[in-house]
Amino acid sequence: MGLLIMPRYEDLPGLAVVYLEDSFVLAIKENVRGLVFELDAVLTPRHHEYAPPPRNEQYCYRRGKLIFDAAKVTWLARTEARYTDASGEEDLGNIDVFTFQGNRYHLEGDWGSVEIETDEQPRFQLSPD
Numbered sequence: 001m002g003l004l005i006m007p008r009y010e011d012l013p014g015l016a017v018v019y020l021e022d023s024f025v026l027a028i029k030e031n032v033r034g035l036v037f038e039l040d041a042v043l044t045p046r047h048h049e050y051a052p053p054p055r056n057e058q059y060c061y062r063r064g065k066l067i068f069d070a071a072k073v074t075w076l077a078r079t080e081a082r083y084t085d086a087s088g089e090e091d092l093g094n095i096d097v098f099t100f101q102g103n104r105y106h107l108e109g110d111w112g113s114v115e116i117e118t119d120e121q122p123r124f125q126l127s128p129d
Contacts, residue, residue, distance in 0.1 A: 009098040014123050017047035020066070020098055022059060024091040025111055034070035035116060039063070040091065041124070049126060063127040066095075068105065069120040078112035 010016045019042040027038040042059040043050045053060045082090045093110030100106065105116040116122075 007100060009100070009122075012100075012121055014121075017044055017050075018042060018064070018066075018124050019044055019059070020095040023061075023094060024085075025093060025095060025109060026063075026091055028092065028111060030073060034118065035068045035073050035114070037066040037095065038127075039066060040089075041066075065125050065127060066122060067125060068116045068118055068122045070116045070118040072117040074115045074117075076113040076115060078114075079110065081110055083110070 009020065018039075020039075023042045024040040025037055026040055029036045029038065040061050041064040043062055047060075049062060050060050081092070083093060084090050095107055095109050097106065097108035097113075103117055103119050105118070105122065107114050107116070
């Protein structure tokens, strides 16, 4: 029997331009239209706004949003834990797990665990400066 290979978020159109595992979740907003992760996002060289990182940074960070226009959002676990970086900015951690099959997405991090069901693919959008 062969190995089941799960698709990766990088395979979704528009998400190969971010590296979520080292992006910081600044806020999670849920409303009737879906779920939005506000991020201090790591841009990959594929993103048109990518620039080499400053000497004191490992990555090119930009503020952005990971947007799910969702039909159904189910929280499996949720925490309000916050972390403070060296500059004093707070975050909720990272998106450590992002798997999907068909129209069902599963995300996990220090902030909790959520399942999202939607017919629309998630998208990443830079925030205005």
